[in-house]
Amino acid sequence: MAADLGEAAGTAGGLAVAAEALAIYAHYLAPEEERPELLQRAMRLAEEAVALRPSDPWVRFQLAHAVGRHAQSMRPIAAQREGYVGRSRELLEDVLALDPDMVLARLQLGSWHADVVAQAGRFLARLTHGARENRALENYDRALELAGEDLVVYAEVSRGLLRLNRRKHGARAEELLARAVALEPRDAFERILHGESAARLAELQGGQ
Numbered sequence: 001m002a003a004d005l006g007e008a009a010g011t012a013g014g015l016a017v018a019a020e021a022l023a024i025y026a027h028y029l030a031p032e033e034e035r036p037e038l039l040q041r042a043m044r045l046a047e048e049a050v051a052l053r054p055s056d057p058w059v060r061f062q063l064a065h066a067v068g069r070h071a072q073s074m075r076p077i078a079a080q081r082e083g084y085v086g087r088s089r090e091l092l093e094d095v096l097a098l099d100p101d102m103v104l105a106r107l108q109l110g111s112w113h114a115d116v117v118a119q120a121g122r123f124l125a126r127l128t129h130g131a132r133e134n135r136a137l138e139n140y141d142r143a144l145e146l147a148g149e150d151l152v153v154y155a156e157v158s159r160g161l162l163r164l165n166r167r168k169h170g171a172r173a174e175e176l177l178a179r180a181v182a183l184e185p186r187d188a189f190e191r192i193l194h195g196e197s198a199a200r201l202a203e204l205q206g207g208q
Contacts, residue, residue, distance in 0.1 A: 011052070012049045012050075012052035012053035012056065012059050013049075013053075013059070015045045015046070015048050015049035015052070016045075016046065016049040016058065016059045016062040017062075018042075018045045019042045019043070019045040019046035019049065019062045019063070019065075019066050020042075020062050020065065022038050022039070022041055022042035022045070022066070023038075023039065023042045023062075023065050023066045023069045024189055025038065026038035026039050026042065026069060026073070027069045027072070027073070028189075028192050029192075035073050036070075036073065039066060039069055039070040039073060040070070042066035042069070042070075043063065043066045043067060043070060045066075046059075046062045046063035046065075046066045046067075047063060049062060049063070050063050055098065057095050057098040057099035057102055057105070058102070060091065060094060060095045060098065061092075061095045061102060061104060061105050061108075063091055064088060064091035064092045064094075064095055064105065064108065065104075065108065067084055067087055067088045067091055068088040068091075068092075068108060068111075068112065070084055071084035071085050071088050072115070076119045076120075080128075080129075085116065085129060086129065088112060089109070089112050089129070092105050092108055092109045092112060093109070096109065101146055103143050103146045103147045103150070103153065104152075106139050106142050106143040106146065107139070107140070107143040107147075107152075107153055107156050107157070109135075109139045110135075110136045110137070110138075110139030110140040110143060110157070110160060111136070111156060111159075111160045112131070112136075113125075113131045113132060113133070113135045113136035113139065114133070114136040114140075114160035114161075114163050114164050115160070115163060116129050116131035117131050117132070117133050117136065117164060118163040118164060133164055133165075136160060136164060140157045140160060140161070143157065144157060149179070149183065151180050151183045151185060151186075151190050151193055151194060151197075152189075152190065152193060154176045154177070154179045154180035154183075154197070155176075155177070155180045155193040155194075155196065155197045156193075157173075157176055158172075158173040158174075158176040158177045158180065158197070158200065159173075159200070161173040161176075162200070170204065173204070174201065174204045174205070177197050177200055177201040177204065178201060180193070180194065180197040181194065181197050181198050181201055
């Protein structure tokens with residue numbers, strides 16, 4: 001498994017790759033009962049990678065990614081109480097302070113705002129976490145601008161738009177999903193997102 005090989009390497013890059021592999025597997029493929037342990041391991045390995053190479057934005061992003069996936073796997077109240085929601089945002093902002101044009105960090109920060117607003121509602125999201133719909137849209141727009149044709153970005157932005165407001169953003173989400181489906185997946189992760197995008201697009205078009 002990629003995570004085992006990366007951890008065995010013991011380098012910042014290897015540990016970061018291991019954390020990334022674990023976070024993706026836990027979120028998209030692992031049985032629900034296995035996710036907490038996998039994500040805890042991902043966070044631990046990412047912390048070790050950051051300790052070895054603290055000024056590397058990509059390495060720091062893997063910690064933000066692991067923490068964000070862990071927060072998503074928990075009940076919202078528990079994630080907030082244990083500090084994962086706020087920490088996820090802080091880590092992403094740290095990454096963007098090092099590299100303002102990192103597409104994945106910009107994308108994930110947009111999704112942080114979108115998910116908090118969707119879960120808590122506009123008023124409570126702004127009051128408790130400073131999350132705002134306009135900040136989600138700003139970060140999504142910047143990610144799309146930076147990435148160009150990118151299946152991952154199209155899939156994640158469309159998901160976030162639908163979470164925010166299906167009626168308001170549905171047409172734009174459908175357009176992005178169509179773009180995602182038209183692209184050829186380049187790896188196993190993109191094949192997962194391609195399949196999800198095709199299913200989401202069919203659902204939107206079927207509801208018309």
